[in-house]
Amino acid sequence: MSVQSPISSVNDFVVRFANVNGSGSASANELFARSILRHGVPVSPRNIFPSNIQGLPTWYEVRVTEAGHLGARGGVDMMVAMNPQTWDKDVASIEPGGYLFYDSTKPMPSSKFREDITVIGVPLTAITNSTYTDPRQRQLFKNIIYLGALCALLDMDPKLVEQLIGEQYKGKEKLLSSNVHALHLGRDWALQNLKCPIGLRVKKTDKVGDRIFLEGNSAAALGAVYGGATVCAWYPITPSSSVAEAFTSHCKKYRHDPETGKAKYAIVQGEDELASIGIVIGASWNGARAFTATSGPGISLMTEFIGLSYFAEIPAVIMNIQRAGPSTGMPTRTQQCDVIACAYASHGDTKHVLLFPEDPAEAFEFAAAAFDLAERLQTTIFLMLDLDIGMNHRLCRPLKWDDARQYDRGKVMTAEMLEEGRDFGRYLDVDGDGIPYRTYPGTHPTKGSYFTRGTSRDRYARYSEEGAVYADNMQRLVRKFETAQDMVPRPLQANAAKPTKYGVIYFGSTSPAMDEAIGILEARGHQLDRLRIRAFPFHSSVASFIADHDFVYVVEQNRDAQLRQLIVNENGIDPVRLVPILHYDGTPITARFIANAIGDHQDHLKVTPLRKAVS
Amino acid sequence: MTYIAKPKFHHPGLKKNELGYTHRDYEGKISTLCAGCGHDSITASIIEACYELSIEPHRVAKISGIGCSSKTPDYFLGNSHGFNSVHGRMPSVLTGANLANRDLIYLGVSGDGDSASIGFGQFAHSIRRGVNMTYIVENNGVYGLTKGQFSATADRGSKSKKGVTNTDNAIDLVAIALQLGATFVARSFSGDKTQLVPLIAAAIRHKGASFIDVISPCIAFNNHAGSTKSFDYVREHNDAVNRLDVLVGRDPISVDYAPGTVQVVEQHDGSRLALRKLDADYDPHDRLGAMTFLQKHAAKGQIVTGLLYVDPDAEDLHTHLDTVETPLNTLDEKALCPGSAVLDKINASLR
Numbered sequence: 001m002s003v004q005s006p007i008s009s010v011n012d013f014v015v016r017f018a019n020v021n022g023s024g025s026a027s028a029n030e031l032f033a034r035s036i037l038r039h040g041v042p043v044s045p046r047n048i049f050p051s052n053i054q055g056l057p058t059w060y061e062v063r064v065t066e067a068g069h070l071g072a073r074g075g076v077d078m079m080v081a082m083n084p085q086t087w088d089k090d091v092a093s094i095e096p097g098g099y100l101f102y103d104s105t106k107p108m109p110s111s112k113f114r115e116d117i118t119v120i121g122v123p124l125t126a127i128t129n130s131t132y133t134d135p136r137q138r139q140l141f142k143n144i145i146y147l148g149a150l151c152a153l154l155d156m157d158p159k160l161v162e163q164l165i166g167e168q169y170k171g172k173e174k175l176l177s178s179n180v181h182a183l184h185l186g187r188d189w190a191l192q193n194l195k196c197p198i199g200l201r202v203k204k205t206d207k208v209g210d211r212i213f214l215e216g217n218s219a220a221a222l223g224a225v226y227g228g229a230t231v232c233a234w235y236p237i238t239p240s241s242s243v244a245e246a247f248t249s250h251c252k253k254y255r256h257d258p259e260t261g262k263a264k265y266a267i268v269q270g271e272d273e274l275a276s277i278g279i280v281i282g283a284s285w286n287g288a289r290a291f292t293a294t295s296g297p298g299i300s301l302m303t304e305f306i307g308l309s310y311f312a313e314i315p316a317v318i319m320n321i322q323r324a325g326p327s328t329g330m331p332t333r334t335q336q337c338d339v340i341a342c343a344y345a346s347h348g349d350t351k352h353v354l355l356f357p358e359d360p361a362e363a364f365e366f367a368a369a370a371f372d373l374a375e376r377l378q379t380t381i382f383l384m385l386d387l388d389i390g391m392n393h394r395l396c397r398p399l400k401w402d403d404a405r406q407y408d409r410g411k412v413m414t415a416e417m418l419e420e421g422r423d424f425g426r427y428l429d430v431d432g433d434g435i436p437y438r439t440y441p442g443t444h445p446t447k448g449s450y451f452t453r454g455t456s457r458d459r460y461a462r463y464s465e466e467g468a469v470y471a472d473n474m475q476r477l478v479r480k481f482e483t484a485q486d487m488v489p490r491p492l493q494a495n496a497a498k499p500t501k502y503g504v505i506y507f508g509s510t511s512p513a514m515d516e517a518i519g520i521l522e523a524r525g526h527q528l529d530r531l532r533i534r535a536f537p538f539h540s541s542v543a544s545f546i547a548d549h550d551f552v553y554v555v556e557q558n559r560d561a562q563l564r565q566l567i568v569n570e571n572g573i574d575p576v577r578l579v580p581i582l583h584y585d586g587t588p589i590t591a592r593f594i595a596n597a598i599g600d601h602q603d604h605l606k607v608t609p610l611r612k613a614v615s
Numbered sequence: 616m617t618y619i620a621k622p623k624f625h626h627p628g629l630k631k632n633e634l635g636y637t638h639r640d641y642e643g644k645i646s647t648l649c650a651g652c653g654h655d656s657i658t659a660s661i662i663e664a665c666y667e668l669s670i671e672p673h674r675v676a677k678i679s680g681i682g683c684s685s686k687t688p689d690y691f692l693g694n695s696h697g698f699n700s701v702h703g704r705m706p707s708v709l710t711g712a713n714l715a716n717r718d719l720i721y722l723g724v725s726g727d728g729d730s731a732s733i734g735f736g737q738f739a740h741s742i743r744r745g746v747n748m749t750y751i752v753e754n755n756g757v758y759g760l761t762k763g764q765f766s767a768t769a770d771r772g773s774k775s776k777k778g779v780t781n782t783d784n785a786i787d788l789v790a791i792a793l794q795l796g797a798t799f800v801a802r803s804f805s806g807d808k809t810q811l812v813p814l815i816a817a818a819i820r821h822k823g824a825s826f827i828d829v830i831s832p833c834i835a836f837n838n839h840a841g842s843t844k845s846f847d848y849v850r851e852h853n854d855a856v857n858r859l860d861v862l863v864g865r866d867p868i869s870v871d872y873a874p875g876t877v878q879v880v881e882q883h884d885g886s887r888l889a890l891r892k893l894d895a896d897y898d899p900h901d902r903l904g905a906m907t908f909l910q911k912h913a914a915k916g917q918i919v920t921g922l923l924y925v926d927p928d929a930e931d932l933h934t935h936l937d938t939v940e941t942p943l944n945t946l947d948e949k950a951l952c953p954g955s956a957v958l959d960k961i962n963a964s965l966r
Contacts, residue, residue: 037966212965222961228951230943231714233707254953262939264946266714268932271740275707278700278737282711285698286676286719287944290711304701398962401955407948440944441676441696441712442719449673451689453699463689 004116007097008199011041011066013077015150015200018090020083022054028143029060031164032150033393036064037213038160040205044070044512046392046588051238051331057086066207070359070395071513072388074590078200080146087112099198101150103142120194122149127185141182148186155197157204158187212360212398216389217293219360220319221246222399223367224291225254228407229317231290232267233279235298238331239387240321243293244269273298277305277316284315285452287412287440289371291317296325296338299345306380307346308454310477313427313436315374315381315410318342319367322386324586333586334387336508339562342382343536349474351481353488354382354536358511359389361396362534366489375410377484378438386557388509388588411437418447426450426461427473434480481537488535491542496527503549504598505542505578507533507563509588510555516591517598524595526602528553536566543571546578553598555581557589620644620693633669641665641672643693647686653805653831653846654683654753658690660808661722661751664815665692668863670720676712677722680705680734683760683833684726684753692722703734706741706750710932713746716942717933720819721748728758731767731786738788742795742824747931749818749825752788753805755833756844763836774841787913789923792826793906798929799825800905801922804849805832813859814922820861820886823929830918854912856897856921860889882927890922899925 007013015032019025026047033045041064048059063073078099081090094100096116102108104121113119128142151158162180169176190196221243224232234244244267251265266283270276276292283290294302299320309316322338324330329337342354355370357363363385370381411431413424418439424447427436436459439448450461456473458464496518506514511532521528531545531552546552546567554564561580568575581597583589621642629637641662646655665672672694679685681702688697700708709723723741730738730752741750756769763776767786774780792800799821803811811829818825830849832838838845843852857878863886880888880899890899898904905924912919939946 208966210962210966212962214965226952226958228946228948230946230951231711233711254957255951257939260939261937263937264939264943264950266933266936266938266943268710268714268744268936270707271736274704275710275737275740278704278707279711279714281700282678282698282708282713283715283943284711285708286712286715288711288715290715305704308701399958401952401958403955405948439696440716442674442716445671445673446694449694449696451697451699454701455699 004097006099006118006199007077007095009077010201010203011064011205013200014061014063014073014075015078015080016059016061016076016090016093017080018083018086019058019060020085021049021052021056021058023082023143024140025082025143026060028147029062030393031161031168032147033062034164034213035156035161036062036202037208038164039157039202040208041066041202042068042070042207042395044072044394046072046388048587049332057083064202066205068207069512069516069591071516072588072590074592080150082146099200101146101153118198120153120198122146122186122189122194127189131185141178144179144182145186148183148188149190151183152187152190152196153194153198155201155203158183208395210398211395213393213395214360215242215391215393216357216360216363216385217242217321217391218246219364219399220293220367220383220385220390222250223364224317224371225250226364226401227289227368227371229289229291229371230265231280231283231288232265232292233270233276233290234292235270235273235276235294237273237295237298239323239391240293240295240298240319242391243319243321273301274305277302277318280316281305281309281314284374289317289375291319291371293319293321295321295323296341297328299338299341303346306352307348307350309380310346310350310352311348312452312454313378313438314452315378317370317374317381317383319383319385321390322384324584330586332387334509334588335557335584335586336384336386336510337558337562337584338384339558339566342384343566351537352380352382353377353484354384355489356384356507356534357389358508358532359396360394361399363389364399369489372408373484373487376408376487377435377480378410379480384508386509411435413437413439413443413448415444415448418444424448425459427457427459427476429476429479432479433483434476434478435483485537485539488537488539490539491534491545492532493529493541493545495529497522498527500527500529501550502527502602503529503531503545503552504555505531505533505545505552505563505567506555510557513589513591513594514555517594520591520595521599521602524599526599528598533563538567538570542567543573546571546573551577551579553579553581553601555589555594557583559584632666634671636666636669636672638662638666640694641692643688643690646690648683649835651834652683653755653833654687655690656805656808657751657753657811657829657831658687660811660815662691663808663812664819667812668816668819668861670819674718675720675722677724678705678709678712679724680726680729682726682729682758684724684831685729687753688722688724703729703732704737705729706734706737706746709748710741710744710746713748713932715944717747717938718942721746722819723748723750725750725752727752727754727756727766727768727788731788735767735786739791739795742792742797742826744932745796745798745824745930745935747822747824747933749815749827751815751827751829753831754788754828754844755831755837756842757833757837759833759836770843773843774839776836776839787909789826789828790906790909793902793909793924797826797924798823798926800924801826802828802830802918802920804830804853804918804920806846806850807853807920810855810858810920813861816861817859817888817922820863820882820884821925821929822883823926823931849918852916852918854917854919856892856894856908856919856923857899858891858893859922860891862887862889880925880927888922888925893921899923
């Protein structure tokens with residue numbers, strides 16, 4: 001094996017922590033990421049965890065990125081190997097020239113190391129055991145001790161870490177001092193016994209700006225609070241549970257009547273997903289803003305009700321935090337694999353509005369907007385997050401709210417309007433936009449009541465199996481969907497520095513990796529215009545973008561090119577013009593992957609065809 | 616043909632209730648169920664109960680699932696909003712509606728196929744949550760719309776119209792409701808309007824989860840010899856534990872009955888239930904006793920009817936969630952949105 005010089009990099013590297021689930025490492029690892037942020041250096045952390053509760057492996061990866069690349073990079077520059085179970089795999093994943101940090105209390109055979117990496121041993125267990133007697137303390141403070149050692153190795157300012165610990169344990173002096181003590185134990189040992197700092201370093205800068213650091217699920221839940229949701233019904237499922245938990249937490253803070261202390265919200269943990277969406281539909285039918293949060297298997301269970309929402313035209317908001325399917329799939333791994341399932345959920349001819357936020361800031365904005373859209377369009381709106389955005393902290397622009405903003409309650413006929421003698425037909429297309437008026441139950445003693453049903457009915461909500469009446473209704477639903485095109489967030493286009501015949505379409509959590517990949521591709525000489533789709537139904541600019549390019553790559557995180565299918569299906573595009581770039585192993589897509597896949601394809605375009613070359 | 620509306624003309628001298636409404640104001644469209652269907656008798660009892668209580672018809676939300684029973688909300692309270700949802704999922708839709716607006720009266724109508732099979736879970740969970748509703752199961756023990764299959768409430772050993780003997784045990788929804796904590800539990804018979812009307816009225820007045828199982832013979836598929844849900848069978852095996860009068864507000868308690876045979880239950884809204892006891896030992900406040908009484912009589916092949924259990928101090932889901940008195944569907948931006956200043960603070964805490 002050739003001699004490999006250690007990686008030397010300031011503010012641009014990847015550290016991965018390999019831990020045992022339940023060891024209390026999560027808070028220490030997050031503290032590490034936040035500490036780097038406090039140095040003014042952007043970070044992009046990711047939880048990587050199998051579907052288990054305790055005792056099995058878990059990883060936490062922190063990409064330190066002064067350039068601000070928030071997508072996953074791939075590869076590990078420093079492995080903090082705290083899990084013997086995954087040792088071999090962890091050691092193997094270190095980049096040549098990288099670093100291995102491990103607990104050296106017990107000697108390891110040389111065969112367990114690699115020659116092309118730098119091995120850093122700290123006797124963490126020995127230090128911990130000589131300081132603490134309580135087994136739980138030993139377990140928890142070992143994590144803080146390795147954090148202290150990393151501070152010394154990476155040249156981090158311990159005061160910034162202490163400051164964070166201070167914020168975390170504000171008012172709990174005993175916990176604060178004991179954590180700071182553990183931090184210094186690790187740092188001091190490293191400074192006294194190791195060559196510090198190593199080639200990987202954190203240097204103060206000001207590249208974070210006013211950006212905030214939060215999880216997509218929490219942001220979406222906050223969007224629901226700001227968007228006026230009052231009823232939330234949910235059933236626990238990974239990776240969506242934290243949406244409802246965060247909504248509960250936000251509501252407890254911001255949604256109590258100051259005089260009575262009573263709740264201006266109702267949250268019900270349903271007995272299953274069917275009940276959860278049923279509660280949402282019942283509440284929305286009765287004029288409240290309601291939502292549920294779930295994942296793919298939950299969507300499967302909800303589809304019957306989703307069909308009812310579509311056909312009976314009842315608002316509903318579903319936040320789908322996608323994970324790898326089909327079936328139980330990989331519950332704790334990320335994908336964008338529910339695009340088709342949600343776009344056409346339920347039997348018969350159905351189409352649903354999908355929103356694709358790229359980060360927590362958009363998750364907040366789109367979540368709030370989803371309630372306006374649901375009421376305006378009187379249908380189900382899907383907020384399509386995924387585990388990568390939902391369960392990871394991400395840097396994003398600060399959340400904004402316009403206090404002058406008023407909720408769009410849609411077309412609701414009031415008692416006064418009924419009194420004026422306005423013709424009320426529940427399914428009458430009064431304005432030609434496909435959207436009828438509705439009334440809330442209890443509106444008027446003699447006018448405006450109607451019967452809601454999933455069976456066919458006429459414009460006045462009277463049951464009917466007449467073919468023409470049914471077709472009329474179905475055509476109106478198509479008109480309504482067309483109306484939605486101009487109401488949903490439009491695609492965002494960014495053109496290459498030079499004119500190009502090639503484009504790329506992507507959406508959702510692929511966004512940061514794509515931003516980085518474009519730079520890599522440019523460096524390889526490939527120019528691409530890009531279009532980030534933010535909603536379905538597709539705006540007309542999607543078809544125009546495809547028409548303006550010889551062909552377009554469609555990058556997505558699923559096996560079957562679901563977004564591409566949807567574009568082909570809905571816009572009648574020749575599939576040959578859309579080249580699928582697919583990543584679906586459950587890990588977040590990386591810039592390296594995108595750049596390699598598109599770059600290789602583009603390189604082949606430059607090869608002169610043999611027939612042409614010999615003629 | 617559920618879209619056939621009733622003619623609007625009526626006798627000018629029709630009696631009016633306190634709000635000036637006549638019976639006709641509580642009616643709906645013409646029923647399309649089979650002539651003689653027990654469900655139509657229940658519809659008539661609902662109309663009668665709402666008329667007697669002087670309910671504003673439009674303040675009722677009537678919600679059902681799918682099936683013969685679930686069609687019936689179209690046939691009463693024509694000025695109310697109705698919701699014919701999906702099979703067995705009425706309880707969740709009703710729960711959501713109730714959360715949105717606590718001021719309306721919620722009437723859930725379901726069937727034995729709807730509630731004891733596909734919707735068994737939703738039935739159970741809406742009861743255990745204490746949703747303020749009147750949940751009526753129109754129980755005929757058979758799937759009428761699909762022509763005669765046994766439902767989950769069909770008694771073991773009973774026979775279908777085709778002569779097949781049911782070998783599965785029956786689910787007793789009343790027993791389950793008692794076990795799950797329903798605060799108003801009753802059983803009645805569609806052919807006993809005298810008993811059923813005040814039970815429905817009392818259930819509507821009750822704040823909490825009210826459940827009424829109404830044996831309602833299916834005239835087309837379950838009214839033959841060998842059925843335990845036929846008119847003849849229920850009449851022969853009915854054991855009523857009490858009769859009920861609902862006294863709202865100012866009406867004095869009836870003293871028509873001999874001392875010791877009337878028990879008055881005062882509810883939180885001021886209404887009083889006067890129970891004329893037929894079974895001297897029956898105590899409708901004893902949940903455990905009701906369960907035992909029910910099982911003992913079931914073992915003897917008797918169908919116990921009447922108000923089986925009531926908790927006058929019942930709470931409902933809104934109480935448990937401690938929600939504001941104002942209906943959630945009327946709260947506006949000012950009440951719901953924390954605003955930009957709060958968001959700025961949230962942003963600051965996320966750095």
